Amino acid sequence: MSNSLLTNNLPRTLGETPRMSSFDIILTPDSTITATSPAWIVAFTKRIQTLLDLPANWDGDGAESLSLSCVIEALEFLFSIMSHDLLAPQVVPTSEGGLQLEWHTGGIDIEVTFTPRGRANFFLSHGSSPDLEGEVADHAIFLSTTLRTLRARDDRPIAR
Amino acid sequence: MTGPSHDNENSSLPDITDDLVMWRRVPPDKVVYDDNQKRKRPTSDQFKDNINGTPMSVWDAKRCAGVEKVLEGYEHFYVASVTAAELRDSGMTIVRSEKDGVGHCEVIGPKTKSIRSDWAKSSQWVVGPPDDILK
Numbered sequence: 001m002s003n004s005l006l007t008n009n010l011p012r013t014l015g016e017t018p019r020m021s022s023f024d025i026i027l028t029p030d031s032t033i034t035a036t037s038p039a040w041i042v043a044f045t046k047r048i049q050t051l052l053d054l055p056a057n058w059d060g061d062g063a064e065s066l067s068l069s070c071v072i073e074a075l076e077f078l079f080s081i082m083s084h085d086l087l088a089p090q091v092v093p094t095s096e097g098g099l100q101l102e103w104h105t106g107g108i109d110i111e112v113t114f115t116p117r118g119r120a121n122f123f124l125s126h127g128s129s130p131d132l133e134g135e136v137a138d139h140a141i142f143l144s145t146t147l148r149t150l151r152a153r154d155d156r157p158i159a160r
Numbered sequence: 161m162t163g164p165s166h167d168n169e170n171s172s173l174p175d176i177t178d179d180l181v182m183w184r185r186v187p188p189d190k191v192v193y194d195d196n197q198k199r200k201r202p203t204s205d206q207f208k209d210n211i212n213g214t215p216m217s218v219w220d221a222k223r224c225a226g227v228e229k230v231l232e233g234y235e236h237f238y239v240a241s242v243t244a245a246e247l248r249d250s251g252m253t254i255v256r257s258e259k260d261g262v263g264h265c266e267v268i269g270p271k272t273k274s275i276r277s278d279w280a281k282s283s284q285w286v287v288g289p290p291d292d293i294l295k
Contacts (some may be wrong), residue, residue: 051189059187060234061210061217090192092203095211102203105195109277111204123204123273131274154195 040088044078047091054093064097070114074099077112077120077136081144086151106153110146112136174223176254178245182218182265183230183286186238191289197281200289202240204276207283215266218242220256224263227287240283250275 027033051066058065078089078101089101089112098115109125120136122143136143190206193199209216219230227239244254252269 054189058189060185060237062212064211092192092205093189094205095208100203100205102192104192104197107196109194109196109281111273111277113205123277125274125277131277133273 036084038082038084038086040078040082040086043088044075044091051091051093051099058093059095061095063093063095064116066093066099067097067116070098070116073120074101074112074114077101077114077140081140081147083148086147087154103147103150106150108146108150108153110143110150112143176220176244176256176265178243178248180244181221181241182244182247182254182267183221183224183227183239183241184216184218184283185230185234186240187234188236188238188289191238194281201285202238202280202283204273204280206240207276207279208271215255215268216271217260218247218254218265218267219261220263220265221286222263224261229261231287238288239286240288241286242279242283246279246282250278 048066048071052068052071054063054065056065057063074091087103087105089103092100092102094100094113094115096115096117098113100114101112103110107127109123111123112120113122114120122132122134122136122139124132124146126132184202184206186202186206190203191200192203194201207216221241224230230239231237247254247267250269250271252267252271255266255268256264257266258264
């Protein structure tokens, strides 16, 4: 994988899977504890519920129904790299029965693909820089830090 | 770049010139909002070969019998366009197959993630999604 993109505000770290907190726990002055789910998991869950209802051949070209194992794998990925305030991915079903998580903002395009057969991989496009591709398992910190960069560049409020 | 092509297998059918607009059917679930482009567009995943191994289908906009024909049986789908030149510039060969009707073509060649992403981002809606979905 070319590292030419890893400049300016983009992450330089590649390596092991980070562990992020995916829930906010708030302790108020009156000693009330409140736990909230991140907006991205609410959006992801809602979208998945719709996609799980897709019948076979939903695309007219022989697509398979969404694989539950891909959903679980995608969820594990999100829990491993997403902190509470990061942008929710757009979730697209693939013809093979997998799913693709997509972020298109801040001048960057990130697509993470989970397939029923094979390992999860990512694709990153950033202006005129060479596109990057690789296996998710080898680039979790890179992806997590890039998503933080996207959050910083995006001035939209987090959906609640 | 505009001119005749020699992609066609069947010489009795008209050439596919570079300026020809090619239509690709898009299921509603394969639309994303691209904040970089400030618009909805097809996902890159929509521009790949079929899972049974047959090449990606497109329709010659001039020769097919209109979007209604392309969407026959798929009335809730959308239609996006790319030019023959864009496909060829990515190293593709376009062949008239007509197996799905007049104007039906197949796009033959390796469709890398970068290539599919470029097509998705440059594609234009012929029949697009309403504004009230996704964003």
